[in-house]
Amino acid sequence: MTIKLHDTRLGKKVAFEPLDDDKVTMYLCGPTVYNYAHIGNARPAVVFDLLARVLRRRYALKFVRNFTDVDDKINAASLETGKPIGEITEKFMRIYNEDMAALGVLPPDVEPRATEHIAEMIAMIESLIGKGYAYESEGHVLFDVSAYDKYGALSKRSLREMIAGARVEVADYKRNAQDFVLWKPSTPELPGWDSPWGRGRPGWHIECSAMAEKHLGTTIDIHAGGQDLIFPHHENELAQSCCAHDGRDFARYWVHNGFLSIDHEKMSKSLGNVLLVHKLIENIPGEVIRLALLSAHYRQPLDWSDETVESARRMLDRLYGAVRGIEVPEASRAAAKPLPAVVAALEDDLNTPKAMAEFFGLARELNKAKDGGEQQELAATMYATGDLLGLLQQDPEEWFAGAADGELDAEAINEMVAKRNAARAAKDFATADAVRDELAAAGVQIEDGPEGTTWRRT
Numbered sequence: 001m002t003i004k005l006h007d008t009r010l011g012k013k014v015a016f017e018p019l020d021d022d023k024v025t026m027y028l029c030g031p032t033v034y035n036y037a038h039i040g041n042a043r044p045a046v047v048f049d050l051l052a053r054v055l056r057r058r059y060a061l062k063f064v065r066n067f068t069d070v071d072d073k074i075n076a077a078s079l080e081t082g083k084p085i086g087e088i089t090e091k092f093m094r095i096y097n098e099d100m101a102a103l104g105v106l107p108p109d110v111e112p113r114a115t116e117h118i119a120e121m122i123a124m125i126e127s128l129i130g131k132g133y134a135y136e137s138e139g140h141v142l143f144d145v146s147a148y149d150k151y152g153a154l155s156k157r158s159l160r161e162m163i164a165g166a167r168v169e170v171a172d173y174k175r176n177a178q179d180f181v182l183w184k185p186s187t188p189e190l191p192g193w194d195s196p197w198g199r200g201r202p203g204w205h206i207e208c209s210a211m212a213e214k215h216l217g218t219t220i221d222i223h224a225g226g227q228d229l230i231f232p233h234h235e236n237e238l239a240q241s242c243c244a245h246d247g248r249d250f251a252r253y254w255v256h257n258g259f260l261s262i263d264h265e266k267m268s269k270s271l272g273n274v275l276l277v278h279k280l281i282e283n284i285p286g287e288v289i290r291l292a293l294l295s296a297h298y299r300q301p302l303d304w305s306d307e308t309v310e311s312a313r314r315m316l317d318r319l320y321g322a323v324r325g326i327e328v329p330e331a332s333r334a335a336a337k338p339l340p341a342v343v344a345a346l347e348d349d350l351n352t353p354k355a356m357a358e359f360f361g362l363a364r365e366l367n368k369a370k371d372g373g374e375q376q377e378l379a380a381t382m383y384a385t386g387d388l389l390g391l392l393q394q395d396p397e398e399w400f401a402g403a404a405d406g407e408l409d410a411e412a413i414n415e416m417v418a419k420r421n422a423a424r425a426a427k428d429f430a431t432a433d434a435v436r437d438e439l440a441a442a443g444v445q446i447e448d449g450p451e452g453t454t455w456r457r458t
Helices: 039-056 072-081 085-102 118-130 159-164 204-216 227-244 286-294 306-323 330-335 340-347 352-368 372-389 396-401 410-425 429-441
Strands: 004-007 012-015 023-028 060-065 134-137 140-143 180-185 200-202 220-226 251-257 260-262 302-304 444-449 452-457
Touching: 004 251, 023 039, 023 204, 039 060, 039 085, 039 220, 039 251, 039 260, 039 286, 039 340, 039 372, 060 204, 072 085, 118 134, 118 140, 118 180, 118 204, 118 227, 140 227, 180 204, 180 227, 200 204, 204 220, 204 227, 220 227, 227 251, 286 306, 286 352, 302 306, 306 352, 306 372, 306 396, 306 452, 330 372, 340 352, 340 372, 352 372, 396 452, 410 429, 410 444, 410 452, 429 444
Parallel strands: 023 060, 023 220, 220 251, 260 302
Antiparallel strands: 004 012, 134 140, 140 180, 180 200, 444 452
């Protein structure tokens, strides 16, 4: 089977054929680092971490995810807090990586910063001016969208319709309302770099084009990001990169994840429903958040709610419960392969609902197994499948022992279980039942089996 991906530009699912038979390049637009990442920012990080894992099974992947560390939002945060821009960006780059790691997101191969690629941006802008695709005006440099006849192909927007429907006031330095900034002047209090057009700073769109070219070449295999970036960011990236590279394609496949809402409402500051990953992981295990983000197909909208989180938590309880108490030798775990049906689902445009259904089928098979050797073999496959999905990364006993604020800790639960077992041995069933009820009220379910009593949080 070949890997299939839904290409935004073509508007359909197609077979993935990399430029090089053995190597794949992928670029993901990363965060603008002026604040904590919200749960919507986490969705592309988790989705394309999974795609990277799937691709690495077949290819040598070079995966780039950038940091935008020069931006007007960062400048505003500096003015508001009185802190230097570098201090703000360094802080939130570190926190972003820590928060994403808590969700099982592996580091990319390269993590470039915009401020380290100013020379590459200036060179690309000079090339665009020289080829007639950009112009200088009042210290600005702008891309002339009318000079590129394929503008709008990615977002399926007609330039003629965009011009006819434009309701924005055209800035004095622009020829056309749709022209976008490649370089803009900086006042003394703002960050800036010397350039042929005076001291200034880059526009947002040119940053990713320059960083992708520097680290992945003029044509990359996959450009990824959230659906909200299709227009104007990715449309503009495509236009300027193709023009700078004499018409060569910028990205062979454009892959975008769908929007995320909060309790069926758009996430926004005005509604007060912005959920920060940094806060969520204080009370919700990272694996729960990861599975919740993967619960819907990546191209579909995802509604985030308490029910979404609890459903993911219950699903993980079932998966951890299947492997609980089964010792798998390290050699067996190292040699195990993911369940082929899960791999097939993921290679079919990251069909995570189908993949999870197959994963639970494996868990049911393991629950029914009686032979110790068969249990070990199935559990090893469970763990290998979990490694591909970024799940089952904890010891099962640690998973079930994990306590949120206000919950009984594992030591207290174990003492109560021992008290109940002692009462049962003494045939004091009233006390045993009272302890069971107390644990149940605290959200702990106990299960008696031939090998003793186990417990898990409900």
